[in-house]
Amino acid sequence: MYMAITTRTISSLDDLKTFIKEGKPALYHASKTSTVIPFDQIEQFYPDKELTLVNLSTLPAVMEMDEDRLMIKGPVTWKEARGFCHEHGRELPMWPTEELACVLSGIATSATGERSFNAGSLRAQVDEVTYLNHRAEEIVLSCQKALDSFEMYDKIQKGFREFKNAPFPYLSMEIDLMIGTEGQLGVITEAVLRTKPLENTEVLFIKVPKWEEDYSLHIKIMNKVQEFRNQFYCVELLDSNSLEFIEKEKRPDAEGDLIFLEYGVKLQDFVFEHFVTPLGLEDQVFVMEAAKFKEFRMEVPRGVQEYNSRNGVVKKGTDVQVRHMDFRKLLDLYRELAKSGIRYLLFGHFGDAHLHFNLLAKTDQVEDCTKLMNEFYDKITDMKCSPFAEHGIGLIKQNYVRPFYTKEHFDTFKKLKDLHDPKRQFFPGGFMEMTP
Ligand SMILES: Cc1cc2nc3c(=O)[nH]c(=O)nc-3n(C[C@H](O)[C@H](O)[C@H](O)COP(=O)(O)OP(=O)(O)OC[C@H]3O[C@@H](n4cnc5c(N)ncnc54)[C@H](O)[C@@H]3O)c2cc1C
Numbered sequence: 001m002y003m004a005i006t007t008r009t010i011s012s013l014d015d016l017k018t019f020i021k022e023g024k025p026a027l028y029h030a031s032k033t034s035t036v037i038p039f040d041q042i043e044q045f046y047p048d049k050e051l052t053l054v055n056l057s058t059l060p061a062v063m064e065m066d067e068d069r070l071m072i073k074g075p076v077t078w079k080e081a082r083g084f085c086h087e088h089g090r091e092l093p094m095w096p097t098e099e100l101a102c103v104l105s106g107i108a109t110s111a112t113g114e115r116s117f118n119a120g121s122l123r124a125q126v127d128e129v130t131y132l133n134h135r136a137e138e139i140v141l142s143c144q145k146a147l148d149s150f151e152m153y154d155k156i157q158k159g160f161r162e163f164k165n166a167p168f169p170y171l172s173m174e175i176d177l178m179i180g181t182e183g184q185l186g187v188i189t190e191a192v193l194r195t196k197p198l199e200n201t202e203v204l205f206i207k208v209p210k211w212e213e214d215y216s217l218h219i220k221i222m223n224k225v226q227e228f229r230n231q232f233y234c235v236e237l238l239d240s241n242s243l244e245f246i247e248k249e250k251r252p253d254a255e256g257d258l259i260f261l262e263y264g265v266k267l268q269d270f271v272f273e274h275f276v277t278p279l280g281l282e283d284q285v286f287v288m289e290a291a292k293f294k295e296f297r298m299e300v301p302r303g304v305q306e307y308n309s310r311n312g313v314v315k316k317g318t319d320v321q322v323r324h325m326d327f328r329k330l331l332d333l334y335r336e337l338a339k340s341g342i343r344y345l346l347f348g349h350f351g352d353a354h355l356h357f358n359l360l361a362k363t364d365q366v367e368d369c370t371k372l373m374n375e376f377y378d379k380i381t382d383m384k385c386s387p388f389a390e391h392g393i394g395l396i397k398q399n400y401v402r403p404f405y406t407k408e409h410f411d412t413f414k415k416l417k418d419l420h421d422p423k424r425q426f427f428p429g430g431f432m433e434m435t436p
Pocket of ligand 1: 027028029030031032033034035037056095096097098100101102103104105106107108109110111112113114182183184186187188189301390391392394427
């Protein structure tokens with residue numbers, strides 16, 4: 001028997017403040033695209049606890065452009081934010097693949113995306129965040145001011161700063177209190193983001209062998225692209241298994257995997273002279289204009305989703321980022337997983353050594369799949385890596401992050417919760433309430 005989960009729809013800021021003052025344990029959500037919070041099975045995680053699911057997607061959404069900064073209030077999606085920027089001749093430095101997710105939730109989950117190769121994670125473009133604290137007071141946090149010393153942890157984040165996200169939130173500047181803390185310290189209501197001029201881009205595709213058979217060219221390209229972090233916006237991989245989800249007539253003529261990179265159109269000669277020719281790739285590349293690319297890129301998730309719902313597939317995926325020097329080790333672990341007999345695909349943020357390996361398990365394969373994933377995460381804890389560099393921890397990844405936490409992490413989380421959420425009303429059961 002589960003306790004009833006109640007739902008609440010919020011339609012104004014005053015409504016939200018009134019609800020917060022009630023102090024009820026609640027999980028706030030916007031578009032519900034999180035892959036680490038199973039909203040449709042949430043009661044399993046709260047068998048004996050009260051919980052209100054608070055829908056913020058009905059709050060008024062507002063956007064304003066203040067010179068080159070975008071001010072957002074309420075449930076603005078990435079798609080809407082980018083569209084608004086384009087009307088002003090501006091662009092966001094990065095956005096997640098799921099454009100129907102909301103920007104303010106993206107701050108809570110410390111979203112990253114394809115363009116993080118060039119732009120870093122969302123943290124790098126947030127100037128200000130406004131949130132409601134446990135007394136429903138509006139607090140403005142700045143990217144310029146450092147946190148109080150107790151709220152920072154310097155020693156334990158050392159060695160992890162090179163990853164887009166660590167297994168725990170980075171805590172240095174004030175805005176960090178809301179970035180990647182998954183709504184456990186308050187409810188974000190506004191943000192100010194930096195933008196950049198809108199630019200025409202194109203995408204260069206490189207045909208490479210299947211990674212399962214030979215990944216030597218993959219490694220060569222991975223090393224070389226590091227020299228071009230200022231020129232290439234993204235460097236991504238779609239392996240041959242991913243390409244199979246694209247309809248035949250739309251699929252490029254490639255036997256193996258595709259690595260693709262995006263850059264400003266005006267840089268084409270530079271890219272061929274300094275990247276394609278030195279690597280001897282002239283005969284295995286083709287260029288696609290950005291608009292066509294956007295359509296093409298969406299074909300894979302669309303195809304996978306269709307396949308999954310047709311076949312009752314339970315998708316289990318990885319989100320690991322490793323250091324470049326460990327990329328070979330990561331691919332070897334994925335090669336082991338590929339031998340399981342369960343259908344799989346490998347894709348993602350190749351230039352950042354951050355790939356998603358998805359196992360598409362049919363109902364009778366789910367148990368084996370869970371075992372394989374558990375074994376995989378056991379093996380990666382020996383590497384200095386980030387187990388969930390993009391999609392966060394939520395409810396379903398907590399056991400996998402535990403080995404990365406020390407006493408200092410648990411102590412800091414508790415102190416933060418005591419200070420910012422004394423009634424434990426913000427996302428009860430989140431990773432900050434984990435105990436050693
Ligand atoms: C196909 C697909 C692709 C994806 N690609 C990416 C990707 O490239 N990069 C990436 O980072 N993620 C990606 N995700 C994951 C997901 O889109 C992100 O985690 C996103 O930030 C969630 O936004 P949402 O509006 O759906 O939030 P929800 O799912 O509604 O909520 C997610 C979390 O945010 C918290 N939260 C929401 N709103 C607030 C608020 N106002 N204040 C405080 N806390 C809040 C909630 O408590 C919860 O912990 C992808 C998901 C899918 C399904």
